[in-house]
Every structure is written in structure tokens, then in C-alpha cells.
Amino acid sequence: MWNDNDGTAKPWLRKYISDQQDVASYWNQPDILLTDTTNATPEQVRKDPMAGWGGWTPDGMIELIDDFRRKVSLCDGTPSRERFDATVMELGCGGGQICWSWHTYKERYGLVGDIIGIDHAPGAIEVAQIRMPDESFYCVGADDTVELAKLFGWGGIDVIYTLTCLQHNSAHKLKLIFDNVHRLLAEGGFLWLVNELTIDSEAYVGVYHPEAEMSPWLTDLRGSHGTATWWIGFIADHGFELLSYEKSSYIFRRI
Numbered sequence: 001m002w003n004d005n006d007g008t009a010k011p012w013l014r015k016y017i018s019d020q021q022d023v024a025s026y027w028n029q030p031d032i033l034l035t036d037t038t039n040a041t042p043e044q045v046r047k048d049p050m051a052g053w054g055g056w057t058p059d060g061m062i063e064l065i066d067d068f069r070r071k072v073s074l075c076d077g078t079p080s081r082e083r084f085d086a087t088v089m090e091l092g093c094g095g096g097q098i099c100w101s102w103h104t105y106k107e108r109y110g111l112v113g114d115i116i117g118i119d120h121a122p123g124a125i126e127v128a129q130i131r132m133p134d135e136s137f138y139c140v141g142a143d144d145t146v147e148l149a150k151l152f153g154w155g156g157i158d159v160i161y162t163l164t165c166l167q168h169n170s171a172h173k174l175k176l177i178f179d180n181v182h183r184l185l186a187e188g189g190f191l192w193l194v195n196e197l198t199i200d201s202e203a204y205v206g207v208y209h210p211e212a213e214m215s216p217w218l219t220d221l222r223g224s225h226g227t228a229t230w231w232i233g234f235i236a237d238h239g240f241e242l243l244s245y246e247k248s249s250y251i252f253r254r255i
């Protein structure tokens, strides 16, 4: 079959999925976990939850979260404090470093309600849950409609965010994912999408600028794809309106 006994993909499949990157077995490979999603083993994070921390600090992310809150309250007219007494879910949370930032935010300001992380790689969820025993992590695909309905029911989440995750999924899976996001979110809830190029955009200056390209399926070496035009049109078709767009960071409201 496709997997060896330890859950890693067979070599012939590995080449295909390292190009596509939209199956759990790619993300659950021990070397990928250690270089891209958790950056530490369960044993290491048991000793120190910050072991193997990724490229940004909780404080840096808190600035991003503040920016998100500010934009939402500007666009929405709702006081941001009320907005963030909210259930927040991350799609593709990996080892939980962004959830950690929301968690820190909650401890500091008391503004966020439940924090839920989902990821289809069991090795990532294990690490995230060790890092934050008080928050909730589930091993489930964002495209798995049946399992999501069982776990969460529909319409109960206020904010769904996702960073450097969805651009790794095929267009077919993205259709399922945005339908599921629409079902999971409460009416008027927010989707905050950040894809790879937001974080890496400085590295692309003068080299590659997909927003300037009109090709809808431009793909870079990391598997990022889709222009802003493509993402906005695609997501709007799933029942969302765009509130804000800046450098591959998109805020939508569910309608």
C-alpha cells in the first residue's frame, strides 16, 4: 500500500506528495515533523514546551493577532473586545505554535474563549497537546466533512484562522475545506487566511511576486499557489465576503 508500517510514505509516493503536500502521510513523516511542523519531538516538548520553537515568537504573533482584531473591528463596527470573547479554531495547527500565541494572548488579555487546533498529522497533534494541555487539539483533516460534523457540529465557531497550511492543498480539497469552514463558522464569523507568501514576502521581492501575476495556479518551490485574485474569488464562491486583504493575509466574513 501507500504507507510503510511506521506510517511514512513509500519512496515512490514521497516524490509525488512532496510536490503536492496535501496528504497527512507527507506531514506525518518524522523528518517533516521535525523540520516543518513541530520542530521538536514529544520528549523534548515534555521537558520544555518552547523546544524547537519556529520562526516567530509568541510576541510577534500577538502583533499579528492584534492587527487582525483591529481590522475586524474597523470593518465590522463591532468593538473588538466583544469579538474576541470567541471560540477560535486553527486549521493545520502543526505543533501548535500559533495556537500558543492565541493562548498567550488569552492569558495576557483574557479576550479569547476556547482555542481549538486541528491537523491531519497525528505526530503534530501529539506535540501541540503536550505544549498546551488546557487547549483542545484534534487529529482530523480540514477536508473531512463527516468527522468535523461529528466532532464540532456546525455553526459554533466564531473565528477560523489558518497560516501556511491551505496553500498545500489541491483545488479539490480546498473546495471541501471552504465548504466546511462555512459550515463550522457561526453566521457573521470570520475566516483569517494567511498563506506562505505573507511571511516570506520579503524574500520574494524582486524575485517572484505572484500578486503581480495573473496566472491562477502559479506554484512556487514550497507548493504555494494561487494569486490573490484566485483566492478571493474562490473563497467568495463558498459564501464569504472579503473584509481586508494585505500581502497574502485575507480576512473574510461568513455570509
Ligand SMILES: C[S@@+](CC[C@H](N)C(=O)[O-])C[C@H]1O[C@@H](n2cnc3c(N)ncnc32)[C@H](O)[C@@H]1O
Pocket (backbone or CB within 6 Å): 022, 024, 027, 028, 036, 037, 054, 091, 092, 093, 094, 095, 096, 097, 098, 118, 119, 120, 121, 124, 140, 141, 142, 143, 162, 163, 164, 165, 166, 168, 169, 173
Ligand atoms: C507548514 S505547516 C504549518 C503549521 C502551523 N500552521 C504553523 O504555522 O506553525 C502545515 C500544516 O498544515 C497541516 N495540513 C495541511 N493540509 C491540511 C488539511 N487538509 N487538514 C488538516 N491539516 C492540514 C499539515 O499537516 C501541517 O501540520
